[in-house]
Amino acid sequence: MDRDAQIDWLIQELTTVRRALDEALQENTRLKERIHELECQQKKDSHNSGLPPSSDRFARRPRSGRERSGKRPGGQSGHQGRSLLQRHDPDQIVVHRPMQCEHCSCDLRLTPARPTARRQVLDLPSHPLQVTEHQVQQVACPECGALCRADFPVGVRAPVQYGPSLQALAVYLSQVQLLPYARVSQVLEDLFGHRLSVASIEGFVIRAHQSLEPVEEALKEALITQDVVNQDETGLYVQGKRHWVHVVSTPQLTHYAHHPKRGREALQAIGIASRLQGLSVHDGWSSYWAYGKGHALCNVHHLRELTFFAEEEHQLWASEMKVLLLLMRELVAQAKARGWNAFAEPMQVVLMEHYQQILEQGYQSVPAPPLARSGKRGKSKQHPARNLLDRLRIHADAVLAFVRDFRVPFDNNLAERDLRMLKVQQKISGCFRSVQGADAFCRLRSYVSTMRKQGHRLLTALETVLAGAPLFPSFS
Template identity: 45%
Template sequence: MSESEIIKVYQEGIQSVISLVQGLSTQISELSQTVSDLDARLKKLEKQSNQTSQNSSLPPSTDGFKKTKSLRQPSNKKTGGQVGHQGSTLKMVKDPDLVVTHHPKTCQGCGCCLENVEPQKTIRRQVFDLPSLRLQVTEHQSQIKVCPNCHFKNEGLFPKHVTQPTQYGPHLTSVLTYFSHYQLIPFNRLKQLTQDIFKATISQGTLVNMTKRCDELLETTEASIKENLLASNHLHVDETGCYVNGKRHWLHVTSNQKFTHYFVHEKRGSQAIEANGILPSFKGTVIHDHWTPYFKYDDCTHALCNVHHLREFKGII
């Protein structure tokens, strides 16, 4: 207000002054509350902007290109192998697969022939290497024989896994499936690897079919893993993002010291946990990162991951 406006209110009497002061007091109170709200919001935003995988439950993927730092504290031990550590030195084997003998044919001193001279000593050196990697083609032939007595036509039985005129065998199938689903090599790179190493041209569709066949054969194995996890005293559960055909999915992991079960689902929360079917039936102690949907299951005991505790403490500090 200008000076003239204040004088005018004063001249109007005490009631006008009271009304003015009360109005200003209300405005000051509202402004004070607004400032307080904005300050709280600013602190919240600052806290969020300062959160990383090191001081909160955020995954490392949210850190971008920031250099991460381990929570592990440095020890006073020297670098390298510690006292009492058992190494894994390459040792000679008793029965090598192949022995190549190198013997001198003539004496380097006088030129005498040494072909029939018995060696005084043999020095051994062993090289551990892969054999030449190439596909071995096995042809299976089923013979048809007619019984001379009853004239019944008898046909030799092919092995169960031999179903086509030409096909890839179970060993190559298992190796490529391992590369794809454990070493996480994409199909396009796996096609190139097969061409470079095994000299075989293989299609992406064939790799998909190999995966399907292995999936069918591993159904009993998966059931056994689930049974062992449900029978254990404690479980570790977690979930991490992944992509299926370019769409965001979640890889749900359930494990103990001996067994690990992986389950991919398009959802992260309760819907996926129910579809997985392990946690809803578990009665022991489940250790997790306090992801809210886990607390829905109260037939088990909940224990929170100490790594996440340390991160939260660091964030508070």
């Protein structure tokens, strides 16, 4: 082989080696990024991400996001306690008097006595179900001889039936305390010595669902006109298929509805979010941005993500942003305690400038992704921290809505708390066997949650529902 041929061969081999080296370096970079991504996933739990506490790994105990108060556990000094007090109108009085003198054995049964002390015992009645028989009589008119017959009370329609109190208790146990129908029947038999059939309990639930239809319509109209509402959604299984429960709530009102879809189609069908006249607090789900006259994002989600970047990746800007958001929350709480409705404009400007400075610091420390190579479609994947920075910058008004208007909460915990019992129901029962059962559950839980928020006794309220004249909550 001559000299020129050897040089050409060496150049060709060198080119092949360089190409292979470039491919190996690219693959090595890709694998490093993948390893880093998997390590980050492994480090995430409920305190630094949106993962639920049930997904936390056993090998690690996550730290709570709450700051230590410095107080000892238990009742604090100066708190108003609750003691068991005697009642002035006991249902039964049992008198105990001495029958003979303990010194000389003299008979004291006819000797006048005077009360010296009293004690009360609060207990359940030992009597089983109370059976009330209604008898209708007829009377012959002495003037014309016509037979006049009395009428049964309203609601007494069958030869034998269950009263509204027992029906309300059955509905309460199944829809509020989430007991399956068979266990509700067993509980009632243990308590009252009478076993209700599963079909009877299901009938009570259906009757309550039908009775509450006008209440639900009034509740939806009331939520539409609220100045600030919280929204969220969670998965629900109906007949083995995934549905979504959407909640719209305030500190006084709650509405649940399920739908096979999660996005705009569901919100349009439910008919609350699509007609909102006030501000919506949510977690950033894209469908919520299309409705309402303003938006506020849940900052607890941001705190968790900032915690991850601060603790696991040691990013200074994340630590400073977390401190700033918590400081803002504390300042708002103090201002509310003084009776303020909002900060003065200069105060808002100072806080916003500090917020923007930390964002700029974050953009400098988290580089932008390289431009996509020619021939590749779409944008280059950027660092998750930069995604968070973009969200905090683009939606700054929604992030800091709680600073401008004190009616807006710092987070979306209200809606998340309202959804929590639905997840408990799913863990107990797995899924709903019928769409009608899911509809009834959502409507009844809407009513129960609203009445509980407003301080009503649930059993009393459910009695009015089963009697056919439901007690309406306050919508003012």
